[in-house]
Amino acid sequence: MQNDFIIYNTLSRKKEKFEPINPPFVGLYVCGPTVYGDAHLGHARPAITFDLLFRYLQHMGYKVRYVRNITDVGHLENDADEGEDKIAKKARLEQLEPMEIVQYYSDRYHKNMEELNVLKPSIEPRASGHIIEQQQMIDKILEAGYAYEKDGSVYFDVEKYSKDYNYGKLSGRVLDDLKSNTRELAGQDEKRNPFDFALWKKAKPEHIMRWPSVWSDGFPGWHLECSVMSTKYLGEKFDIHGGGMDLLFPHHESEIAQSTAANGSESVKYWMHNNMITIKGQKMGKSLGNFITLDEFFTGKHELLDQAYAPMTVRFFILQAHYRSTLDFSPEALVASEKGLQRLLTAVKSIDKIKPQKESTVNVNELKEKCYAAINDDLNSPILISHLFDGVKMINSLVENKQSITAKDLEELKQLYNSFVFDILGLRDDNSSIGGNKLNEVVDLILNIRYNAKSNKDFATSDKIRDELQSLGFVIKDRKDGSDWELK
RNA sequence: GGUCAGUUGGCCGAGUGGCUAGGCUCUGGUCUGCAAAACCAGCUACGGCGGUUCGAAUCCGCCACUGACCUCCA
Numbered sequence: 050m051q052n053d054f055i056i057y058n059t060l061s062r063k064k065e066k067f068e069p070i071n072p073p074f075v076g077l078y079v080c081g082p083t084v085y086g087d088a089h090l091g092h093a094r095p096a097i098t099f100d101l102l103f104r105y106l107q108h109m110g111y112k113v114r115y116v117r118n119i120t121d122v123g124h125l126e127n128d129a130d131e132g133e134d135k136i137a138k139k140a141r142l143e144q145l146e147p148m149e150i151v152q153y154y155s156d157r158y159h160k161n162m163e164e165l166n167v168l169k170p171s172i173e174p175r176a177s178g179h180i181i182e183q184q185q186m187i188d189k190i191l192e193a194g195y196a197y198e199k200d201g202s203v204y205f206d207v208e209k210y211s212k213d214y215n216y217g218k219l220s221g222r223v224l225d226d227l228k229s230n231t232r233e234l235a236g237q238d239e240k241r242n243p244f245d246f247a248l249w250k251k252a253k254p255e256h257i258m259r260w261p262s263v264w265s266d267g268f269p270g271w272h273l274e275c276s277v278m279s280t281k282y283l284g285e286k287f288d289i290h291g292g293g294m295d296l297l298f299p300h301h302e303s304e305i306a307q308s309t310a311a312n313g314s315e316s317v318k319y320w321m322h323n324n325m326i327t328i329k330g331q332k333m334g335k336s337l338g339n340f341i342t343l344d345e346f347f348t349g350k351h352e353l354l355d356q357a358y359a360p361m362t363v364r365f366f367i368l369q370a371h372y373r374s375t376l377d378f379s380p381e382a383l384v385a386s387e388k389g390l391q392r393l394l395t396a397v398k399s400i401d402k403i404k405p406q407k408e409s410t411v412n413v414n415e416l417k418e419k420c421y422a423a424i425n426d427d428l429n430s431p432i433l434i435s436h437l438f439d440g441v442k443m444i445n446s447l448v449e450n451k452q453s454i455t456a457k458d459l460e461e462l463k464q465l466y467n468s469f470v471f472d473i474l475g476l477r478d479d480n481s482s483i484g485g486n487k488l489n490e491v492v493d494l495i496l497n498i499r500y501n502a503k504s505n506k507d508f509a510t511s512d513k514i515r516d517e518l519q520s521l522g523f524v525i526k527d528r529k530d531g532s533d534w535e536l537k
Numbered sequence: 538g539g540u541c542a543g544u545u546g547g548c549c550g551a552g553u554g555g556c557u558a559g560g561c562u563c564u565g566g567u568c569u570g571c572a573a574a575a576c577c578a579g580c581u582a583c584g585g586c587g588g589u590u591c592g593a594a595u596c597c598g599c600c601a602c603u604g605a606c607c608u609c610c611a
Contacts, residue, residue: 080611088611095611135609220606226539227607271609293611298540300610323611324542330603334610369560370550375543375604382549385561392560395575431551435559445576508570519573526574533574 054109056289057373057427059297059320060219064427069288070318075111076287077103078279078317080296081173083120084154085139088161089340090363090378091293091326091333097364097475098323098372099291100167101428104473116282117170118275119158121151121177122258122268134268137258147258151177161343164360166477172282176274180260183269183277186311187248195310199239201251201265205306207244216306219320220298246303248273272303280308280316290317294324295332323372330377341378358383361477365390368430368474389438394478396441397466399448406453411443413458417465424473437469492523496532 054067069075079099082092099117106113121136140147162169176183187203190196195210196203207216211224227244247270252259259266279287285308292301301320308316325332333340341351349357366386370376416436423433444462446452454462470476495514502510515525518534526533 082611083609091611093611098611221540222607223540294542295606295610298606299608325605325611327604332605332610336608336610366549374550377549379548381561385549387561389560392575429551431560432558435551438559442577449576451577503570506570512571515572524574525572527569527572528575529568535574 054105054425055427056319056321058318059322060317065319067319069111070286073110073112075106075113075289076283077106077113077115077289077291078275078283078287079115079117079170079290080275080292080300081117081119081170082154082158083135084151084158085135086154086335087342087344088158089333089335089342090346091340092158093161093165093343093363094326094367094372094376095291095293095323096162096167097165097367098428099321100475101368101372101430101473102289102291102321103168103170104475105424105428108468108473114172114283115168115170116172116174116279118278119151119155119173119175120274121148121155121175122180122274134256134258137256140257148177151175157344161360164343164347165364166360166475168475174278174282176269176278177258179274179277179281180269182281183273184249184262186273186277186280186307187269189311190248190307193310193313195306196248197241198264201267202239202247203249203264203270204240204245205248205270205303205310206241207246207306208242210306210310214306214309217302219305220302222298222302246270246272246299248307272300272307275300276304276307276311276316279304280312285312285314286316286318288317289319289321291321291323294322295334297322324375326367327375327377328379333378346383354380356380358387359479361479362387362390365476369434371427371429371431373427390476393434393437393441393470394476396444397470398478400444400459400463400466403444403447403454403459403462404450405456405459407455409454409458410452411447411454411458413454413462413465416440416443417461420465420469424469430474433469433474437466440466492518492534496525496534500531 055064056067057063058065077099079095082088099115103113103115122134134147136147136150140150187196190205191198191203194206196205198204207224207227210216217223217227224244228242249262249264249267249269251265251267256268258268260268279290290301290304305315305317325334327333328339328341331337331339341353343360343363345351345354346358346363347360349355362383366378366383367376369386369389416439419436420433423429423436426432440462443452447454495518499511499514502508502514518525522536524535526535
């Protein structure tokens with residue numbers, strides 16, 4: 050029924066038709082968070098982008114295994130050799146066990162993801178739970194001759210690998226450029242070349258996150274976990290690997306190299322990368338310190354924010370831009386999303402008010418086809434949303450009987466909005482459930498009293514009720530025969 | 538310095554060689570006891586300079602600017 054699903058493959062730098070390796074199964078791997086701090090707006094982007102992908106693949110009927118890792122071993126701080134483990138550093142700072150930090154921030158991440166209505170992945174493996182597998186992969190790479198050991202550490206031999214394969218095929222790097230451009234960093238004397246990267250790193254005495262191995266007491270290198278866990282759960286060949294654009298190089302490039310070196314062939318068919326969220330034109334990121342955490346958005350507690358933003362506002366904000374474009378954050382842009390989302394959700398609710406007629410003067414099928422065409426075109430959610438807004442006008446004119454629709458088309462329309470708004474875009478109408486049924490009944494009761502007062506032209510009473518409710522945060526929307534309300 | 542992106546109306550953001558998304562703001566209107574909300578309508582932009590073309594914001598060249606990656610980063 051649907052047309053071809055097209056996705057942009059970073060590997061080919063082209064849009065390609067999506068054809069799973071083993072239909073109806075689809076393997077999807079996405080780089081998850083390093084849990085050493087609260088998730089910020091930037092973390093929401095890949096989560097939501099690939100949630101959209103996950104949801105749409107399922108909508109199309111695929112059986113998807115979605116693997117999103119948690120990096121809890123920690124990447125190396127500063128540089129691959131002399132830095133200390135990020136998690137370990139934080140742990141020492143706060144006098145906590147590393148795993149305590151990991152647990153704390155994992156829980157908070159999960160809470161944020163739930164608030165954003167991001168579906169749980171099928172498997173969420175942790176790097177620390179796959180040390181043995183990582184060591185096994187190092188063995189394979191050593192056996193294949195693409196790695197070397199030096200003083201208890203093991204490094205990937207990029208130059209050797211480049212003779213047989215193409216290191217740089219994903220990111221477009223050229224080894225010669227890397228040679229001349231790679232910064233000379235202190236303490237790199239163990240490596241044959243500065244662009245070699247660690248597969249296993251011997252731990253220093255003060256380094257508390259460590260595991261025994263034949264090479265040394267140490268810890269795995271920072272690209273290895275993804276190669277290992279994707280292979281373990283999705284096989285040596287799988288369909289889609291996603292992540293942020295900032296991981297393209299060196300992380301994903303090195304993943305390809307590791308998997309190829311160990312298995313003899315490439316593992317990923319489609320590479321997908323989401324772009325960055327910017328703030329004042331600059332990437333929002335940890336290193337620049339210009340990030341706003343998701344909790345700060347949800348509570349409004351940040352100097353750049355003058356109000357709280359609901360998780361669904363943040364989700365909608367992100368979906369209103371294409372995932373491969375940068376998205377510039379500003380309070381104004383978020384307010385715009387908040388209002389737009391409200392308008393969309395209100396319209397969806399009012400579909401139930403439409404009364405079917407004998408004929409349709411609106412074209413539901415055309416709308417439906419446009420929606421599928423948009424999502425099929427590399428997950429073009431902004432275009433999809435623009436069509437949904439066109440449909441909002443249609444819905445509103447149907448509610449006001451300016452257009453008519455048959456029962457069959459009406460059912461179709463309702464399904465269309467349910468599918469796209471809730472199932473695929475993953476939006477949620479938080480207002481309809483706020484406070485539970487009792488509150489709804491109480492507010493309705495009060496508004497009924499006000500309506501009676503109004504009918505009796507007792508405006509003093511009716512306005513008092515309205516004003517007091519408003520000061521409690523209710524928005525009162527008068528209709529001819531009563532009032533609607535919502536909690537702001 | 539190298540590699541790669543981008544520069545769209547007040548703001549955020551799509552997009553295509555001609556038919557000139559969408560949201561928000563703003564303006565006008567409808568509705569209304571007033572207000573709010575809601576709804577309707579209007580607002581016609583594509584960094585600069587050349588070129589290709591009947592026609593370019595969309596293709597090509599040059600320039601300018603911004604950003605990403607090259608070091609942990611989603």
